[in-house]
Amino acid sequence: MSLQKDISELVESQIISQETADRINEYYKIKREDEPNRLFMAFGLLGAILVGLGIILIIGHNWDNLSKEVKSICSFLPLIIGQIFCGYVLLEKNRNKTWREGTAAFLFLSVAACLALIGQIYNIPSDLSSFLLTWLLLCLPLIYIMHSSLSSLFFILGITIYVTQTGFTSNDNSSSWIYLLLLFAVLPHYYQLYRRSPNGNFIIFHHWAIPISILFALGTISSGHEEWLWVSYSSLFALFYIIGNSDYFVEQKSRNNGYLILGALGTVILLLILSFDWFWTDLRKANILLNEIMTSPEFWMSAVITVLSLSLVMAYRRRVFHPQFKPLAISFIPLFITFIVGMFSSLSIVLINIILFAIGVFIIREGTKMRHLPWLNFGMLIIAALVTCRFLDSNLSFILRGLVFVGVGLGFFVVNYWMIKTYKAHEN
């Protein structure tokens, strides 16, 4: 409505011609027709999920009056209904996205319900990881057959729960490798989404779901050489950050760029944790045998991710250094060197603090040059957090600590005030 009003105003003020106005109107009319009704889609999906869950709960009541056979047949009902619906959609309504997503989501939940209910009827002991694995494998084809992104998101959530549930509770890390295979299985759909609707809602959810899932899963490969996980994580955050700076992601809104936000925040939080002495004291005490390290999955995972990050830095070297130097993209390199130094010397703790301080300064500089207030504040927040951490492990008096905090707070205020003033002056 407001667009119509604006166009009429522009025509009246003779800024655009009537012909241009008509063309603009025509463009938006076609766009509106092409766009699926998002509200209908959202409620359709919500409806399918709620009905699915409702049926599961009703059967989950475990009616004692019914015989085992009747209960078993009832457990299959939602599954069969889901399959019939999916079959119908595939034959008749394959072009309708809402139908495809809704029926696929319903079937996805029905498979889990059927497996769980059969388990309940026969008092089968619960083994969450094998239940999840069976469920996910049975539903993986849904993603591709129904072209269902909601199923893909369910799948990513499922494999993340599977890997954390199994990986963190047992010494066996075979589930981490199964996870990796399952994640690879969903990537072609992610790519399809990128090709078909690069700015759609579903791909944005994937931009967050996939890196978060990988972050959780990486921790599960630990098998006694956890110190190398820190190297893996620092390289992984850099990898995310560089991906978040690629051509496609640069054009996205920040809140849709999960890789960039997770990469930037992750690196800074990791460095802040490592800026305390405890990690380095433990690292020096650790009995490090080269043979053991070379055969540990943590070491190999660190190596693979670091090589991947280095390759991306090389591929995007222009972007990493121009127009502004992006320290977060290469922070894993000095961190790796510091890690090696830290095995033998306490110098590492100083180096980490210098790295973090330098990152803060570079980000402030980048924010100032780009006139990007959130980025500038992020840089200042890094310095402020670093100062706070150092004050936490020092024996300085409350008055002195108080004064420093007041100083940091004033610094924030002054810099922001100055930036906003500069912007306004620049705009005028």
Add this chain to the structure above:
Amino acid sequence: MKTKTVLYIFFTLMVVSQLYVPSKMVWQQESVIHSGTVFKFRTAPVDPVDVFRGRYVALNYADNQYEMSEKREWRNGETIYVVFKKDDFGYAIIDSISKERPANVDDYLKTTVDYFTSEIPQTITVVFPFDRLYMEESKAQNAEEIYRREGSKGEKETYGLVSIKEGRAVLLDVFIDNISIREIAGRTVN
């Protein structure tokens, strides 16, 4: 057209496998129930901190430890095969534990080592994977309450009736003084 045909073939394969897996579960459990050997497993007094589980009764078993006669290394979580025998009162006790599938025996249980004590005498605590009895929602809480009260008094005989066949086990019912817990719980609710 060709792509569509391939799509339909994959869809059919998916549908069949989605129906096959739970059907196989049903078939396997039914086979254990109908042609397995039935054992009575004495339950242990219930730990009072054990929280209410909602829709099922959580069971602890008494005779889940076994003293090894010969020294051998066992890992927690390792897969093992357990053969049972009946004691003088007709309850199941562990007869032998092995890392290999026992030959010429049908009623063995495939399970895992819960905890291994390496000090002599070496003891293995076995996971009994039939520790849940699902019931109708409204009755489950009541049943667990009764099981807890009766089991912890130690006066009444409480046991789980379990059918075992070729590694698998199905918990058929829980009895307090030879009366099914479902019956007792139903009675108290009504």
